[in-house]
Amino acid sequence: MIKRILVGLGELAHSRSAAAKGVELARAHGAELTGVTLFDPDRLDDSGPVPIGGGAYAKELEESRLKAAAEGIAVATEAFLSCCEKAGLASRVIHEKGDPLTQLAAHARYHDLIVCGLHGLFEHGVINEPSDLIAKIVQAGIRPIVAVTAEDRPVKRVLIAYSGSMESAKTMKRFAQLGLWRDASLRIVTFNDDPVLGNEHLADAAEYFHAHGLRPKVECVHADPQDHLMEYAGQVGADLIVMGNSAKSLILRRIFGETALHVMRNTNVPLFLAQ
Secondary structure (H helix, E strand, C coil), X not given: CCCEEEEEECCHHHHHHHHHHHHHHHHHHCCEEEEEEXXXXXXXXXXXXXXXXXXXXXXXXXXXXXHHHHHHHHHHHXXXXXXXXXXXXXXXXXXXXXXXXXXXXXXXXXXXXXXXXXXXXXXCCCCCCCCCHHHHHHHCCCCCEXXXXXXXXXXXXXXXXXXXXXXXXXXXXXXXXXCCCCCCEEEEEEECCCHHHHHHHHHHHHHHXXXXXXXXXXXXXXXXXXXXXXXXXXXXXXXXXXXXXXXXXXXXXXXXXXXXXXXXXXXXXXXXXXX
């Protein structure tokens, strides 16, 4: 059940897309909407080593960044509130300063779903964002997330990438339990060199969805998911990819795996992430 949605407001195009998707889901589920802006003055103030005599330039750069961030926040906030008002939905916006992951996590605790952009959530277009932004957000325990692209798109076809791992199953189940887009067509794909094992995974996954009143199509593909998942998503016209992981390596890869990280870094299709 979705009753409280948190919308991350960062770079303007992604903020507008996130606002539109948040409004769409709030209307469908009777949910409240909260926008949040995340602003870290210390990060914007970091201009690197300052050469001798460069203090004035560094100060000017800091002031320029702070002004640009404030303007970006104001525009993104107005866009969110206007989108909610047009839809006839009550909303509020919270402005936070400090470490953005910490602040986002604090508010995510009391919301059922987070909707945010795949890029530009923290830096408001002023400086380069952290590498693997979405991966770090999920790693911090901030989930489930719908991470949107800069252009909003209706979700009519959902692709569920299922590896058979426990982590992948958790994401798949969370998506089914939330029932975000119950009218969308669903397709479960597994990439497996062993068609017998792959089809066993698909049969079990389909049975789980059947218990939730959903009837997905299924397909086992003999290919490397890292190289072919996004291509496959394009072929089937996916509007959303539901993606867990089967990670077994180090640092972020320990949590997400090569395929998940590759998709997060390169996708032009919105993602649902819950693990």
